[in-house]
Amino acid sequence: MLEKLVLELLKKGKRLEKRGFLDYREIKVENNVIPRAEGSSRVKIGNTEVIAGIKLELSEPFKDEKESGVLIVNAEFAPIAHATFEPGPPSEEAIELARLVDRLIRSSKTINFEKLKISDELVYGVFIDIHVINHDGNLLDASALAALNALNNCKIPKYEDGKLIRNEIIGKLEIKHKPLYCTIACFEDKFLVDLNQYEENVVDSKIAIGLKEDNTICAIQLLSGKIDYDKIEKILEIAEEKTKYLRNFVF
Amino acid sequence: MLKGKIVVPGEKVENEIKENIYFRNGEKYSQIVGLIEEKKDIITPLNFTYLPKVGDKVIGIIEEIEASGWFVNINAPHFAFLPLAEALNEFVDVFRTDLSKFFNIGEIIYAKIINIIGNRIIQVSIKEEGAKLEDGVIIKTLPSKVPRIIGKNASMLKILQEKTNCKIIVGNNGLIWVKGEKIDKVYEAIKLIEKESHLSGLTEKVAKLLENG
Amino acid sequence: MVELIKDGKRVDGRDFEELRKIKIEVNPIPNANGSALFSFGNTIAIAAVYGPRSLYPKFLQEKEETLVRVRYNMAPFSTETRKNPGIDRRSIEISKVIKNAIENSIFSEEYPRTVIDCYAEVLSGDGSTRVTSLNALSISLALAGIKMKDLIAACTAGRIGDKIIVDLNQLEDNYGDCDISFAMLLNTNEIVLLQLDGEIKKDEFLYALKVLKEKCKIIREEQERKIKEYFEKNA
Numbered sequence: 275m276l277e278k279l280v281l282e283l284l285k286k287g288k289r290l291e292k293r294g295f296l297d298y299r300e301i302k303v304e305n306n307v308i309p310r311a312e313g314s315s316r317v318k319i320g321n322t323e324v325i326a327g328i329k330l331e332l333s334e335p336f337k338d339e340k341e342s343g344v345l346i347v348n349a350e351f352a353p354i355a356h357a358t359f360e361p362g363p364p365s366e367e368a369i370e371l372a373r374l375v376d377r378l379i380r381s382s383k384t385i386n387f388e389k390l391k392i393s394d395e396l397v398y399g400v401f402i403d404i405h406v407i408n409h410d411g412n413l414l415d416a417s418a419l420a421a422l423n424a425l426n427n428c429k430i431p432k433y434e435d436g437k438l439i440r441n442e443i444i445g446k447l448e449i450k451h452k453p454l455y456c457t458i459a460c461f462e463d464k465f466l467v468d469l470n471q472y473e474e475n476v477v478d479s480k481i482a483i484g485l486k487e488d489n490t491i492c493a494i495q496l497l498s499g500k501i502d503y504d505k506i507e508k509i510l511e512i513a514e515e516k517t518k519y520l521r522n523f524v525f
Numbered sequence: 526m527l528k529g530k531i532v533v534p535g536e537k538v539e540n541e542i543k544e545n546i547y548f549r550n551g552e553k554y555s556q557i558v559g560l561i562e563e564k565k566d567i568i569t570p571l572n573f574t575y576l577p578k579v580g581d582k583v584i585g586i587i588e589e590i591e592a593s594g595w596f597v598n599i600n601a602p603h604f605a606f607l608p609l610a611e612a613l614n615e616f617v618d619v620f621r622t623d624l625s626k627f628f629n630i631g632e633i634i635y636a637k638i639i640n641i642i643g644n645r646i647i648q649v650s651i652k653e654e655g656a657k658l659e660d661g662v663i664i665k666t667l668p669s670k671v672p673r674i675i676g677k678n679a680s681m682l683k684i685l686q687e688k689t690n691c692k693i694i695v696g697n698n699g700l701i702w703v704k705g706e707k708i709d710k711v712y713e714a715i716k717l718i719e720k721e722s723h724l725s726g727l728t729e730k731v732a733k734l735l736e737n738g
Numbered sequence: 739m740v741e742l743i744k745d746g747k748r749v750d751g752r753d754f755e756e757l758r759k760i761k762i763e764v765n766p767i768p769n770a771n772g773s774a775l776f777s778f779g780n781t782i783a784i785a786a787v788y789g790p791r792s793l794y795p796k797f798l799q800e801k802e803e804t805l806v807r808v809r810y811n812m813a814p815f816s817t818e819t820r821k822n823p824g825i826d827r828r829s830i831e832i833s834k835v836i837k838n839a840i841e842n843s844i845f846s847e848e849y850p851r852t853v854i855d856c857y858a859e860v861l862s863g864d865g866s867t868r869v870t871s872l873n874a875l876s877i878s879l880a881l882a883g884i885k886m887k888d889l890i891a892a893c894t895a896g897r898i899g900d901k902i903i904v905d906l907n908q909l910e911d912n913y914g915d916c917d918i919s920f921a922m923l924l925n926t927n928e929i930v931l932l933q934l935d936g937e938i939k940k941d942e943f944l945y946a947l948k949v950l951k952e953k954c955k956i957i958r959e960e961q962e963r964k965i966k967e968y969f970e971k972n973a
């Protein structure tokens with residue numbers, strides 16, 4: 275609905291509410307919001323809101339994986355969050371988002387899976403579910419931030435006689451790194467971050483860059499559009515600066 | 526053999542080329558796989574999909590009947606439209622007339638493309654040089670093979686007609702209407718032309734094929 | 739742990755920046771508007787393009803442009819252990835990024851309210867299956883007569899320790915430190931597919947992009963050569 279307005283503004287070098295092209299909207303993070311989940315985080319970026327919840331479940335380790343740990347990431351674009359979200363099987367966007375968060379955490383070897391081993395045949399499996407509460411753009415950066423915060427606050431329940439005793443906590447999940455996404459958009463010759471839902475529909479292209487705290491790249495995805503080959507270096511620079519800023523919101 | 530130069534999408538072409546090109550940094554590039562013939566300023570598509578052009582004569586099949594005319598399948602991405610005024614010379618009261626009595630679904634016409642709006646709305650006419658084709662069958666070929674099936678000065682088409690006694694109309698859209706006893710022979714000949722269109726002595730070969738039986 | 743580099747060579751004897759043998763078959767599927775088979779060594783993908791054609795129901799139509807639909811699929815016999823038939827989450831994601839690459843390579847506004855259906859079947863998978871599929875689709879689109887800015891050239895790169903390699907096979911994909919899928923239009927200098935998995939430093943990544951661009955030139959030339967050869971014989 276507001277696409278035309280934001281497009282006119284972007285052409286003039288402006289954004290809604292006088293926001294700079296490389297500014298994030300206000301970010302709010304609240305951890306441990308879901309009493310039933312082992313780890314959880316509620317992240318707001320402007321009007322975008324997502325909740326990441328982690329359940330630890332007894333699992334068999336995968337045999338032929340590089341790492342023995344079990345990590346499953348799922349994302350739900352529930353109809354509650356936007357008029358265009360429909361009930362039913364996950365959309366390709368939801369699947370892509372889940373797989374991208376999975377890739378970020380897995381590639382960066384963030385989770386210390388050694389600590390989640392119970393025996394050779396049994397491990398604590400890490401199930402991260404991302405629930406979109408309100409969609410106003412930039413779901414990927416918000417989801418990665420929520421997932422990392424949830425992991426950082428994830429409690430490990432006691433294992434006894436073949437089952438988990440959820441109310442007895444034996445420790446905290448250990449995370450070794452702090453990987454985050456910054457999604458950068460190109461519009462004409464300009465770059466933008468943290469797009470709202472209308473801006474997302476009018477920019478030329480979007481690319482997600484996942485970086486660890488030492489700026490090692492651990493995931494990249496061209497989400498939409500095409501990108502000039504010569505712009506990649508500049509995009510990486512912006513991502514370095516912005517993920518460093520976002521890391522202030524990991525508690 | 527092909528006389529000319531084959532180009533692919535993204536390939537730089539000479540400045541005088543007019544169709545199927547795009548500009549970048551002051552240079553012209555081809556958008557399609559095509560042939561630039563000597564001394565010609567267009568790229569002729571060498572592909573398997575028919576894209577309509579104004580002036581093309583096509584074979585079409587009536588698909589739908591509307592209040593103001595007929596939708597016609599011309600083997601292209603969109604149906605063409607045959608308006609009443611381009612189909613009939615007489616006045617028709619559309620509220621009292623069943624248009625299917627002129628052209629019914631499944632019937633075949635030979636028509637000329639007279640107008641294309643926005644790559645999408647294709648108007649055809651049968652007023653000049655057009656006709657409804659009674660009975661007969663349709664044989665499908667590739668649009669790029671049509672010139673070979675017609676031949677130089679329609680020489681190939683003449684042979685096909687004379688040796689088989691069939692009535693044959695070849696549409697630019699790759700649809701060929703055939704009526705007569707020896708339809709199977711015509712089909713065989715068309716397949717031979719498709720397969721060997723790049724070889725010389727094709728006319729003789731086709732004549733020989735048609736004479737044997 | 740698998741030893742991926744031995745005596746300065748890769749597991750299949752290649753140099754670090756060496757492509758596997760490219761094989762192309764043009765128009766293997768006569769029913770399609772355009773089709774091609776493309777292989778890098780033991781990775782084989784066959785692709786077909788149907789369209790542009792009419793799209794129903796009508797509400798699916800795009801007013802000003804064509805709708806591109808992509809289905810990437812791996813045959814059950816294409817993998818080491820049999821893959822369950824059907825589309826999984828991985829295939830959905832890959833189909834989406836391939837679709838984006840195609841949408842940004844064609845002149846979509848030439849075919850309003852139509853659909854272009856693009857199908858890629860991986861017949862044999864030995865790494866780099868999505869870029870192999872995209873190379874096959876590039877040729878298929880050109881044969882179908884779809885107007886394009888350029889042929890789409892696609893390739894993978896990766897990192898093993900401090901070495902950058904190209905055109906990853908399955909072992910290198912599974913056990914390497916990083917893998918990058920990449921496609922670009924050389925004529926317009928535009929990247930249309932970029933995915934990265936694993937860890938890599940910025941300098942190494944930028945170097946990998948440079949090598950990828952060089953390799954894409956070779957791949958594009960090979961596509962062009964095969965298309966021309968086909969029409970010289972068949973047109």
